[in-house]
Amino acid sequence: SKNKMQAVLERLGIQAENSGTSTGSEWVTSTGDYFSSISPVDGEAIAAVQATDAAAYARVMERATAAFKEWRTVPAPQRGEVVRQIGDALRAHKEDLGTLVSYEMGKSYQEGLGEVQEMIDICDFAVGLSRQLYGLTMHSERPAHRMYEQYHPLGVVGIISAFNFPVAVWSWNTMLAWVCGDVCVWKPSEKAPLSALACQHIVAPIFARNGYPEGISCLIQGDYRVGEWLSQDKRIPLVSATGSTRMGKIVAATVAERLGRSLLELGGNNAIIISPEADMEIAIRGALFGAVGTAGQRCTTTRRLIVHSSVYEQVKERLVAAYGKLNIGNPLDEKHHVGPLIDKEAVSAYLKTIDAVQQEGGRVLIPARVLEGPGFESGCYVQPTIVEAENHYQKVQEETFAPILYLLRYETLEEAIEMQNAVPQGLSSAIMTLNMREAEQFLSAAGSDCGIANVNIGTSGAEIGGAFGGEKETGGGRESGSDAWKVYMRRQTNTINYSTALPLAQGIKFDI
Ligand code: NAD
Numbered sequence: 001s002k003n004k005m006q007a008v009l010e011r012l013g014i015q016a017e018n019s020g021t022s023t024g025s026e027w028v029t030s031t032g033d034y035f036s037s038i039s040p041v042d043g044e045a046i047a048a049v050q051a052t053d054a055a056a057y058a059r060v061m062e063r064a065t066a067a068f069k070e071w072r073t074v075p076a077p078q079r080g081e082v083v084r085q086i087g088d089a090l091r092a093h094k095e096d097l098g099t100l101v102s103y104e105m106g107k108s109y110q111e112g113l114g115e116v117q118e119m120i121d122i123c124d125f126a127v128g129l130s131r132q133l134y135g136l137t138m139h140s141e142r143p144a145h146r147m148y149e150q151y152h153p154l155g156v157v158g159i160i161s162a163f164n165f166p167v168a169v170w171s172w173n174t175m176l177a178w179v180c181g182d183v184c185v186w187k188p189s190e191k192a193p194l195s196a197l198a199c200q201h202i203v204a205p206i207f208a209r210n211g212y213p214e215g216i217s218c219l220i221q222g223d224y225r226v227g228e229w230l231s232q233d234k235r236i237p238l239v240s241a242t243g244s245t246r247m248g249k250i251v252a253a254t255v256a257e258r259l260g261r262s263l264l265e266l267g268g269n270n271a272i273i274i275s276p277e278a279d280m281e282i283a284i285r286g287a288l289f290g291a292v293g294t295a296g297q298r299c300t301t302t303r304r305l306i307v308h309s310s311v312y313e314q315v316k317e318r319l320v321a322a323y324g325k326l327n328i329g330n331p332l333d334e335k336h337h338v339g340p341l342i343d344k345e346a347v348s349a350y351l352k353t354i355d356a357v358q359q360e361g362g363r364v365l366i367p368a369r370v371l372e373g374p375g376f377e378s379g380c381y382v383q384p385t386i387v388e389a390e391n392h393y394q395k396v397q398e399e400t401f402a403p404i405l406y407l408l409r410y411e412t413l414e415e416a417i418e419m420q421n422a423v424p425q426g427l428s429s430a431i432m433t434l435n436m437r438e439a440e441q442f443l444s445a446a447g448s449d450c451g452i453a454n455v456n457i458g459t460s461g462a463e464i465g466g467a468f469g470g471e472k473e474t475g476g477g478r479e480s481g482s483d484a485w486k487v488y489m490r491r492q493t494n495t496i497n498y499s500t501a502l503p504l505a506q507g508i509k510f511d512i
Contacts, residue, residue, distance in 0.1 A: 008096045013201035020049040020221030021056040023063040023214040024204040030056035037194045040106040040340040043378035049193040051222035060218045064156045067215030072153040072181040080130025087123030106340040107294045108331040119171035121464045126175035144499030151489035153181025158230035160241040164297045166192035169242045172479045180488040185218040187227045245473045264475025267399040268427030270459035271304035273416045278432035286458035292384040296403030300428040300460035304406045306416045340380035350402035357395040363388040391419045421449045427470030428452040428459040
């Protein structure tokens with residue numbers, strides 16, 4: 001209800017009109033235009049945010065560069081202690097933040113909660129990591145010499161994020177960057193500015209309470225033009241950008257021009273191979289959640305099902321039946337499985353793709369339509385659909401950010417793996433099989449070419465402990481677990497001579 005949502009916004013510090021620029025507790029004045037965040041759930045304007053202007057950006061960067069000089073000298077476990085407190089604060093705000101994410105972005109309440117849980121998980125991970133930022137030691141070829149490497153803080157990290165994970169992506173980056181000794185400037189999606197404001201309201205008091213300066217957690221708001229300031233700024237050694245491949249190519253080129261580092265998390269075109277030896281219950285459930293969860297708006301959404309011809313008809317029938325039972329509607333109501341697309345532009349992309357794929361020869365199994373009537377006033381609710389298609393179709397090669405699942409048929413596993421790999425993107429992939437030889441072939445060097453390859457699990461729903469990201473047009477970046485932290489630090493090799501001579505490496509003689 002309206003009153004309940006108003007109370008949530010109040011508890012998260014969101015007003016009708018909000019400054020969009022912050023260095024922590026301080027909100028910076030700007031002359032930028034106000035823009036509204038429109039909920040795809042009911043089409044209502046939730047609140048307005050002021051875009052960052054050039055002067056406000058300059059102020060943020062001044063604070064951030066100054067704060068880095070202090071933050072980099074704080075022992076990493078003490079930085080971890082701040083992140084531990086942030087994890088606690090997120091636990092306390094889990095329901096409110098999950099509700100706002102659901103209302104502003106349109107994913108189900110359960111998935112909104114899940115997104116906040118992912119933030120809590122990465123905090124816990126980062127706290128442990130703060131005592132483990134390990135380098136290696138090596139044996140020197142010279143007598144009485146010691147060699148080792150160490151990792152130092154990198155500097156100001158710029159974060160550009162997408163609308164579909166409006167808060168988790170920020171936390172994957174910031175929590176690691178903060179324990180690594182970096183400071184962060186975040187440019188969230190202009191389609192989810194309020195979720196970002198809420199995060200800033202949650203973390204800023206924690207830095208202040210612990211006596212740390214302004215500038216460690218910074219927020220700037222606006223569209224791609226504000227994002228461009230980050231990619232062009234020589235003071236920012238690392239830009240982490242999540243979003244479309246189109247955006248990633250521009251950001252990568254701009255950052256490379258100044259020889260900066262970019263970490264790219266871009267589009268996916270994820271497939272599940274269903275073998276005749278699959279556990280069909282698991283296969284159908286995995287495919288269903290992968291394809292319609294978050295209304296098909298995950299980077300890891302299942303977009304292609306590559307099904308063995310002997311089970312093709314069975315899979316098709318069972319999926320069509322399951323799609324018939326989907327409840328579409330307000331994502332905050334837990335009886336609904338599928339919520340809205342982010343905006344009307346996304347709806348029109350969905351309709352255009354269905355038209356185009358039919359022109360190419362695709363057969364639509366469930367009529368595509370935009371839902372109308374009470375509860376669907378925003379115009380953003382669409383019917384998830386399945387299309388029988390071929391892998392080489394132009395539309396099948398692209399990522400349409402909507403619940404459209406392409407059914408493809410295969411005869412041999414080699415052929416299935418080839419199809420799985422024959423798209424420009426390389427994020428997530430899966431095989432459903434109980435046959436160990438098939439599974440291992442899929443995971444081998446000659447198997448899936450993706451950053452994520454699963455067995456008997458769908459393509460979406462990664463855990464934070466692993467490195468997350470993909471190859472080819474997905475951008476090559478890795479975030480979150482494993483050793484993804486290394487990109488947020490600079491590596492230094494140190495050689496120390498404790499002998500009474502100065503022997504040169506490679507035995508070079510240089511005597512005078
Ligand atoms: P988008 O590319 O439209 O926008 C993403 C962000 O980039 C926004 O903050 C936007 O303002 C900014 N931006 C756009 N152009 C820019 C430019 N030239 N310079 C600097 N910043 C710029 O993407 P979206 O519609 O918000 O999100 C959906 C896309 O994100 C999908 O392709 C999805 O697969 C991808 N995604 C990938 C991952 C991953 O981890 N691989 C995760 C989530 C989303």
